[in-house]
Amino acid sequence: MIVLLKRLRYITVLLSSTTIMLFLYFQNSEMVLTYSSYIFVSEQALCGCHICVADQGNSSWFSERYKPTVPLLLNSTNTDLHANVSMWWKELQDVPNISNYTEVVDQLFPLFPDEEHYSDAGPERCRTCAVVGNSGNLLGSNYGPLIDFHDFVIRINKGPTKGYEKNVGNKTTHRILYPESAVDLDENTHLVFFPFKVLDMQWLISAFTTKNITQTYTEVPSTIKANKDKVMILHPEFIKYVHDNWSEGHGRYPSTGFLTLIFALHICDKVNVFGFGATSDRNWHHYFDETLALFESNIHGADFENKTINWLQQENKIMMYKGWT
Structure with missing residues (x-):
């Protein structure tokens, strides 16, 4: 027991x-x-790409500069400018400012969309973007099919596609413009408007309504063929952010190409860059004409912009395609 x-x-x-x-x-x-x-x-993962641009964990240099919360586009809820932004942006005016900024922006959003056009980000999406500049190094590159393969193809100013399809492609989803670089667009292209002055916003309104503005600091077209439901207007705070964080104060204000590239870093998951820089013989002409472009180093801090673009490539944030000419 x-x-x-x-x-x-x-x-x-x-x-x-x-x-x-x-x-x-x-x-x-x-x-x-x-x-x-x-x-x-x-x-x-922030996106479905092998490497996502917005991932700040793989580059301290990038994370010190990249600000995901900066407003990219103007809309009806964010038109009030911080005092420091307003003061800096208004100093860029080449034409005397006789108009009230608040009155002008109040006219924008009854006319143009008050929404984003790229809000389809997600962990399963890999939004590829081709930023296409106008350098002569695109001639003979045969990049056309590669450029057209991207989800977004962002072109800058007047760079044409007709007659150059083999080297630059024929697809355009976004076209960067301001009054002095205005060209007609097709119905499916987003007009991404870069306002460097209050008069630029007035011209945009006029181009789709009264068509009465034909002069800024130079002669500009009175109207433009474009889909007003696909207009996007860059926020002045974004311009200052690029100047402060990415240009680090070099130059008076960033170049259009540099602004476009940083803009792409904020709306794309993968960014490939075409048509930037000089040709192999160090000429700075456009692929569509032989006129030598002015290398406005003092105005835009071009030397520093080039260094920053090279750093972006070294940090695996962009891929530069430098052409063959």
């Missing part, structure tokens, strides 16, 4: 120990699973 009781005690202790061990095991497993799940969620 005594031996039997001892055996029962031993079995009870063994079962109790086993139960406690199993409880601790499963509790620990749950903790591990929960922790692992947390890691998975916290490290979930």
